[in-house]
Amino acid sequence: MAPLLSVEGVRKSYWRGPHETVVLANVSLQVRAGEFFAVWGQRGSGKTTLAMIAAGIGAPEQGRVLFEGVDLAGRRRGHLPEGISWVRRGGELSGDFRTVLDSVAVPLLGTHSPRAARRLAGGMLKRLGVADCAQERWEDLTDGERTLVAVARALVRGPRLLVADDPTASLNVLQREEIMGLLRRAADEEDLGILVTVPDMPDMAYAHRVGSLSDGHLTVSGRPPEARGKVIEFPDQQSA
Amino acid sequence: MSAKHAVLGLVIERPGYGYQLAQRLEERCAFWRWESSGVYGALDQLERESHVWADRTKTTASSGAGRRGPRVIYSATQRGRDFFAEWVLGASPPKPARQELDLKMLLAGGEFLPELIEQTWVQEQQCVNELQTLRSGTPASLIDATRMSWSEGAVILQRNAEIKQLQTRIEWLQEARQVMRVLLERDVGRGRR
Numbered sequence: 001m002a003p004l005l006s007v008e009g010v011r012k013s014y015w016r017g018p019h020e021t022v023v024l025a026n027v028s029l030q031v032r033a034g035e036f037f038a039v040w041g042q043r044g045s046g047k048t049t050l051a052m053i054a055a056g057i058g059a060p061e062q063g064r065v066l067f068e069g070v071d072l073a074g075r076r077r078g079h080l081p082e083g084i085s086w087v088r089r090g091g092e093l094s095g096d097f098r099t100v101l102d103s104v105a106v107p108l109l110g111t112h113s114p115r116a117a118r119r120l121a122g123g124m125l126k127r128l129g130v131a132d133c134a135q136e137r138w139e140d141l142t143d144g145e146r147t148l149v150a151v152a153r154a155l156v157r158g159p160r161l162l163v164a165d166d167p168t169a170s171l172n173v174l175q176r177e178e179i180m181g182l183l184r185r186a187a188d189e190e191d192l193g194i195l196v197t198v199p200d201m202p203d204m205a206y207a208h209r210v211g212s213l214s215d216g217h218l219t220v221s222g223r224p225p226e227a228r229g230k231v232i233e234f235p236d237q238q239s240a
Numbered sequence: 241m242s243a244k245h246a247v248l249g250l251v252i253e254r255p256g257y258g259y260q261l262a263q264r265l266e267e268r269c270a271f272w273r274w275e276s277s278g279v280y281g282a283l284d285q286l287e288r289e290s291h292v293w294a295d296r297t298k299t300t301a302s303s304g305a306g307r308r309g310p311r312v313i314y315s316a317t318q319r320g321r322d323f324f325a326e327w328v329l330g331a332s333p334p335k336p337a338r339q340e341l342d343l344k345m346l347l348a349g350g351e352f353l354p355e356l357i358e359q360t361w362v363q364e365q366q367c368v369n370e371l372q373t374l375r376s377g378t379p380a381s382l383i384d385a386t387r388m389s390w391s392e393g394a395v396i397l398q399r400n401a402e403i404k405q406l407q408t409r410i411e412w413l414q415e416a417r418q419v420m421r422v423l424l425e426r427d428v429g430r431g432r433r
Binding site: 040042173174177200201202204205206207210211212214215219220221222 | 361364365367368369371372374375393396397399400403404406407410411414417
């Protein structure tokens with residue numbers, strides 16, 4: 001089975017004055033459909049950089065990122081590729097929305113009527129157990145609710161790959177278990193590919209594969225889940 | 241630590257026969273990786289110490305066909321319950337990490353720095369692999385955190401304790417590597433190597 005996401009030999013560095021800091025030296029990873037892949041690293045290890053590059057939001061200096069076999073290079077930056085959803089640190093949402101329901105419905109407005117978008121958004125909030133928050137304002141939510149709403153907003157687009165950067169920031173252990181368990185179910189039941197960065201290793205417990213990021217290198221362990229009878233062929237198979 | 245206290249705790253929770261207890265021990269304390277054969281040794285010892293009572297007269301429903309004798313059902317005595325409570329209430333000193341690699345670092349001269357740096361990578365990979373083993377001990381049915389029982393919560397806490405120890409080790413290895421690399425580069429700069 002071809003990977004859904006293939007990050008190949010990615011390099012990225014930042015300049016602070018005359019000093020170059022190599023954040024990602026040569027990082028490769030693959031995420032398959034239905035696979036939950038978690039990356040841990042200390043603060044400043046490059047987790048966010050890696051997540052942004054994997055989601056197609058950032059560009060690598062070297063190497064390439066293939067989503068469903070298609071190189072993400074050359075795409076318009078700052079816009080998520082079709083099929084990829086992104087959850088940023090702590091589930092922060094941008095934009096000013098009247099209600100939580102509207103904030104979740106927004107990603108659907110390009111393809112759905114406002115009424116249909118709100119209906120789907122309401123269904124997703126219900127599925128994640130936060131239907132009660134639908135009419136509240138974002139500012140009034142607890143950290144746990146915010147994260148669930150952000151995940152709802154990412155899932156409502158029906159992505160094939162979800163990239164989440166530190167989604168469990170500022171949550172307590174039970175809330176973190178809940179979010180990670182929920183993501184694992186989405187991988188298992190809906191064949192969603194998931195790449196998550198975490199600051200705390202116990203959060204990796206539900207992942208199929210885990211990686212530790214340090215000194216610009218990723219140390220990986222584990223096996224991807226067995227393909228569930230579905231053979232996926234992508235146009236570009238060079239990565240396999 | 242022996243499996244004695246764990247087996248006694250399970251017997252107090254619910255009487256059972258050896259094989260059942262070994263299975264329950266595996267479910268509840270998977271991360272401790274006790275041999276199931278250790279359960280029988282622990283039960284013998286607990287019986288000798290009168291912490292459990294072995295009933296050899298009962299026959300369980302499933303033990304009829306093909307079994308020669310009745311199953312031995314173990315239940316806790318009052319003495320056993322008191323012994324267990326005493327253990328629960330007693331202090332639990334933390335166990336300091338003393339690893340071979342740390343000792344090598346303490347004793348090896350600067351000429352070994354490149355090899356020691358390499359060893360931090362090897363051990364980091366081992367830790368990440370170990371993490372994988374720990375995670376496979378996680379209950380297969382994912383727990384709904386909002387509805388979990390205390391015993392399910394305790395399993396998660398135990399798993400987290402094991403994983404956090406690994407995390408601390410990995411963080412330390414990364415730190416150690418950083419320090420060794422800085423010292424190595426400095427020595428190379430001074431032409432000592």
